Amino acid sequence: MRDRAALRIAVADPGFTPSEREAAALLELLGEDEHARAATRALLRIPAAARAAVTAGFETLVGAARAGACELVGRLAREHDATLAPWLVERLRDADASTRRRAATALGKLEDPQFEAPLLAAWSAADSASERRAIVAALGQSGDAGAQALLAELAQGPWVRDDAELARIVGEAQLKLAREQLRREPSSIALDVALDREVELALSVRRGFEPVLAEELAALGLRPRVGNGALLVRSAGPLRRLLQARTFLQLSIVLPPVRVGAGGLEAAIVRALASDTAQQVLLGWTHGPIRWRLHWHGAGHRRGATFRVAAAVAELVPALVNDAREAPWQVQVTVQGDRVAIELQPRLDDPRFAWRRGAVPASSHPTVAAALAHVAGAAARDVVWDPFVGAGAELIERARLGPYRALFGSDLDDAALAIAADNLAAAGVADATLTRADARRHRPALPPTLVLTNPPMGHRVRAGGAQALGELLDAALSSWLQQLVSDRDARGRIVWLSPVPERTAANPRARVVLRRAVDLNGLAAELQVLQRREDSAPAHRRSRARSRQP
Numbered sequence: 304m305r306d307r308a309a310l311r312i313a314v315a316d317p318g319f320t321p322s323e324r325e326a327a328a329l330l331e332l333l334g335e336d337e338h339a340r341a342a343t344r345a346l347l348r349i350p351a352a353a354r355a356a357v358t359a360g361f362e363t364l365v366g367a368a369r370a371g372a373c374e375l376v377g378r379l380a381r382e383h384d385a386t387l388a389p390w391l392v393e394r395l396r397d398a399d400a401s402t403r404r405r406a407a408t409a410l411g412k413l414e415d416p417q418f419e420a421p422l423l424a425a426w427s428a429a430d431s432a433s434e435r436r437a438i439v440a441a442l443g444q445s446g447d448a449g450a451q452a453l454l455a456e457l458a459q460g461p462w463v464r465d466d467a468e469l470a471r472i473v474g475e476a477q478l479k480l481a482r483e484q485l486r487r488e489p490s491s492i493a494l495d496v497a498l499d500r501e502v503e504l505a506l507s508v509r510r511g512f513e514p515v516l517a518e519e520l521a522a523l524g525l526r527p528r529v530g531n532g533a534l535l536v537r538s539a540g541p542l543r544r545l546l547q548a549r550t551f552l553q554l555s556i557v558l559p560p561v562r563v564g565a566g567g568l569e570a571a572i573v574r575a576l577a578s579d580t581a582q583q584v585l586l587g588w589t590h591g592p593i594r595w596r597l598h599w600h601g602a603g604h605r606r607g608a609t610f611r612v613a614a615a616v617a618e619l620v621p622a623l624v625n626d627a628r629e630a631p632w633q634v635q636v637t638v639q640g641d642r643v644a645i646e647l648q649p650r651l652d653d654p655r656f657a658w659r660r661g662a663v664p665a666s667s668h669p670t671v672a673a674a675l676a677h678v679a680g681a682a683a684r685d686v687v688w689d690p691f692v693g694a695g696a697e698l699i700e701r702a703r704l705g706p707y708r709a710l711f712g713s714d715l716d717d718a719a720l721a722i723a724a725d726n727l728a729a730a731g732v733a734d735a736t737l738t739r740a741d742a743r744r745h746r747p748a749l750p751p752t753l754v755l756t757n758p759p760m761g762h763r764v765r766a767g768g769a770q771a772l773g774e775l776l777d778a779a780l781s782s783w784l785q786q787l788v789s790d791r792d793a794r795g796r797i798v799w800l801s802p803v804p805e806r807t808a809a810n811p812r813a814r815v816v817l818r819r820a821v822d823l824n825g826l827a828a829e830l831q832v833l834q835r836r837e838d839s840a841p842a843h844r845r846s847r848a849r850s851r852q853p
Contacts (some may be wrong), residue, residue, distance in 0.1 A: 377409025443476025
């Protein structure tokens with residue numbers, strides 16, 4: 304077993320896992336500022352031994368190690384064993400003030416109102432400003448009605464007038480308790496409510512798919528304008544109408560930009576959230592309490608600024624409650640020189656893709672599959688084949704567009720085929736045929752009129768790199784073009800995303816109908832629509848094609 308000097312070296316390694324016999328010795332390191340955090344991390348990896356050591360050996364610890372043991376037990380109680388909480392309650396009466404403070408802090412992090420009574424008793428016995436601050440902060444996390452009464456009394460009494468830091472903690476604790484009370488009431492986005500006045504909405508979309516989203520919005524009677532990475536529309540709702548468009552990524556309500564004046568950035572944000580437009584949106588499109596969280600786009604967490612903004616907004620508009628964990632609204636703040644742009648983003652489980660029961664690594668995002676299906680269009684006699692079916696998204700999105708003759712999907716991954724089957728069933732698509740097969744050699748039971756697929760991209764190819772990927776897609780594309788057929792009601796076409804666009808567009812059997820660069824979350828690809836050159840079709844098919852011409 305290592306001695307203390309060796310343990311100091313060992314815990315410096317983030318991957319160090321001690322033996323159970325070393326638990327007691329590690330407790331001693333909790334009193335050393337430079338090693339306490341690492342020793343706690345190591346002990347949490349042997350939770351049963353850590354519990355046994357701290358409960359048996361706590362009274363032998365001295366100084367800062369006793370306080371460090373309280374933090375350790377608090378972590379153990381939260382992450383492994385809630386029955387340790389009474390041990391922390393006992394430490395509220397410890398002779399050491401630092402130990403009492405750390406015990407109070409640990410109890411607060413358990414976020415359980417059952418600890419309100421012992422914390423209130425500890426407040427009555429507290430004999431220092433630092434201890435009172437720790438207890439008040441803990442009551443803000445694990446308090447209830449009794450804590451609210453105490454905090455209201457403190458907010459008006461001499462304690463906060465004489466201690467500015469305590470005044471700050473009291474205000475923050477009151478906000479937390481109010482937020483916790485509202486959490487008990489359900490809150491959600493109101494999808495079926497129309498506003499009294501139009502507001503501006505931004506629908507973000509992957510680069511290259513803007514024309515597809517524009518067509519979807521136009522079909523809804525909206526007139527989209529191109530924004531920065533999004534399409535902008537004016538609408539009074541209801542929001543469910545916009546969810547008929549299946550290719551956008553994020554929906555946001557854009558507030559009028561605010562100039563950062565003499566009051567600074569935080570005051571500008573408060574003005575925007577208290578504005579008539581923000582109130583119209585938040586009140587109109589929320590069921591239940593209005594809970595929101597602040598997101599500083601590209602600027603980190605900025606916790607102090609977030610709290611000050613939340614406190615100021617709560618004072619101006621009490622109906623708005625800041626809640627970082629369970630808020631149906633995210634307020635995104637982007638600083639642009641002397642102006643601040645603010646978007647209200649509804650946070651909801653996307654009802655458009657409720658069929659998604661599972662996914663495979665790097666499988667199509669549903670919005671990408673929806674875009675491909677939209678570009679492909681629908682014909683009642685379509686025989687649709689996805690040679691790289693993955694999780695089945697393309698087949699599902701094509702099926703929901705309208706009638707078809709048959710759906711086929713193939714893949715070499717048995718796990719992917721199982722997930723695709725689950726997703727298809729959840730989407731109500733019962734007639735798709737899934738087959739384990741190689742995309743280069745497989746021939747579906749019926750010749751396809753539409754090959755609709757998102758093939759492996761660079762990071763999805765296990766070996767061989769770009770050269771192997773190009774050769775794979777060359778062979779696959781040539782096979783597809785050879786099989787592709789057209790009839791009176793369904794023209795043969797391939798709609799796909801090519802990671803090697805110049806190579807695939809140059810296939811001698813292909814006639815290029817559309818090429819458009821797209822951005823798949825940083826991965827460049829090209830949306831291509833290809834048809835077979837008529838002179839590459841077998842002679843009997845060319846003859847039939849000529850006979851159908853008027």
